[in-house]
Amino acid sequence: MALDSIVDLLGGKWKLDRSENFDNFLKEMGLNVVFRKMAGAAKPCIEVKVEDGVVKIISKVSFFNKVMTIRLDEEYKETFDGLEMNCHSRWENGKLITEAIPAGEGKGKPQTFIRERVNDELVQTMTVGDVICTRVFKPCD
Structure with missing residues (x-):
């Protein structure tokens, strides 16, 4: 049931339209200025789909491709920017919520990702520490 709702609300291809507080989010994660500038300039396309009972989020930019x-x-385990994280995701009230905790002690910070459909946009709210970042995606043509 949840997987069908995810496909209905979030499924498809999306292109980044705008971001708010993304550089501060990356800085709070401990990423260097060169990576932050490259990531901030990128306009990723993502595809959200369900295959074999799992949600796949495929992110593509010119210098980086990732399948989550x-x-x-x-x-489950996932790697974010070279850091292994222990993750737990759930579908709640029309939102795909992922909580990620660093797998190793002293490495990285816990993060939360919330993906939801707001009108015709996919809104991704990311939190690390006290920093909240919002990224808004529009459907690809």
């Missing part, structure tokens, strides 16, 4: 495989309601 999300297993709802169970623990």
Whole structure:
């Protein structure tokens, strides 16, 4: 049931339209200025789909491609910017919520990602520490 709702609300291809507080988010994650500038200038396209009972979010930019495989309601590992994270995702009130905690002690900070459909846009709200970043995607033509 949840997977069908994810496809209905978030499924498809999306292109980044605008970001708010993205550089501060990356800085709070501990990423260097060169990476932050490259990431800030990029306009990624993402595709959200469901395959074999898992949610896949495929991100593509000129210098980086990533496939995130999300297993709802169970623990799984994912790598964010070279850092292994223990993740847990759930579908709640029309939102795909992922909580990520660093797998190793002293490495990285816990992060939360919330993806939801707001009108005709996919809104991704990311939190690390006290920093909140919003990225808004529009459907690809």
